[in-house]
Amino acid sequence: MERLEVKNLNHHFGFAEILKDINFTLNKGEVLSIVGPSGGGKTTLLHLCADLLDVEEGSIINTFESSAFAFQEARLLPWKNVIDNISLGLLAKGEKKSEAIKKSQEIALRFGLDKDDFDKFPKDLSGGMKQRVSFARALVVKPSLLFLDEPFSALDIGLKKELQAILIDMISKKEISILFITHDLMEAIRLSDEMLLLKADPGHIVKKFRFDVVQDQRNDKYVYGKSAEILQDEEIINTFELELK
Template sequence: MSESNLPDYRVQSEAVRDRFARIKKRPVTMEVAGLSKTFQSRHGTVTALKDINLTIHKREFVCVIGPSGCGKSTLIRILAGLEQATEGEVRLDGKVVDKPGPERGMVFQGYTLFPWLTVKKNIMFGLIESGYDKGTAEAEARQWIELIGLSRFENSYPHQLSGGMKQRVAIARALANKPKVLLMDEPFGALDAQTRSKMQAYLMEIWKNIDVTVFFITHDLDEAIYLADRILVLKANPGEVQEVIEVAVPQPRHPEQFLSPEFIATKKRLEELIHPPKQEDDDDHLNLVRMVPVNDEVGSVF
């Protein structure tokens, strides 16, 4: 399909419009208001995030994308309570977030399982810390292990699992405490393409069956469109909101939609935002000089 035949990425079918109307009627789970974050460096004050405003509704799936240096990871760490904003605030169900809490589960890109604990005991860990007795925690953990399809591996250790299995356990561990919000910082970024695709499908199935709101950071445009209800697009230096896109691709999602006009049109818009045309005065380029001969007997390819 040529670009001239693509629909406007903002045009929604009746089913998609109805879905967003229903989402907007749900209670607000998390609100980000006037959030800014600055750091002091040897070069002076660095503004990582500037005036971020966002309202997230219950059971909504929000993805965040942006170029390197736009503050994606800083934003999610503030939502998790691991860092403090310089200005503005984050509210969860109307209460200000200023420290970590069990109502927010976190999944990182790296495999953060405890290597000395089995799959079952990794998932039990947070439950026991929250006050569950051992028997109840074990029963809860087994339910999650069955849900993620790893019953045969409940007594295995992390080093005995594949990357995708480890992330399934990490997701189950984060969800076992029944958080209201699941925060995910590029959780599939270290996986190969095939495993990543499987993990996206696992996550979609879990999300459809669990009462949880998802805030998901990714650098992969296809992944953002495939997973999200809305996509928050940040720009860098400083990290500001460029646009919030309501994804026009119908739910439920399936891989065949990657070739749909709505999907392609949304991806084209994201590429325009993330990779704008170079300006003549743009200094973000390589200053290369030819240091060795590059011609051979076949001749230059340039």
């Protein structure tokens, strides 16, 4: 079975200890989120898992057939238009240009871009549109594992819900596994099967939460209720340094 297994992982930048004794497994079809405060090492952990950084201590075994990454900022190529940005991964895989463009156009429409946007360059796109392109580019290759680093943080509530709904649809159809980083608890509760709480200095996992209701059955009431419950959790209060009034 495809899986991502992180064992006894430590990481340093120079003398600074960034991650300490990280252990978790993401199985096929699951969504695992990692929440924690800014600077806690979440992006570093995701980069290690995605093989964008070398593992120094401990191990990461990734047996997923393919993966894709959507970054904290959209990272589009400024000299390529919307469709050419989306089709990059397909072309890299050796897909025929005409086929790559067709698939890219289809997914762009699915992600709410208009035909008029296809020829636009990143400088002429709003932040939300850039995020749509970034999502489309990650998903067009149909990765079995998707890495997401705060992909919704710069979006308004409507767009956030729209993109989340597309992911929830894919999750419910078991089309994808996701390792997902956020500091938004509600987002984690809406999307994930399991949520790891990463406390800072150095980043270490202090608690794991599981959500058993399937994603497409989680309505706002469920998400708000769970958030309220989790915000009372002592580890959450300590980790985010929340003050109880």
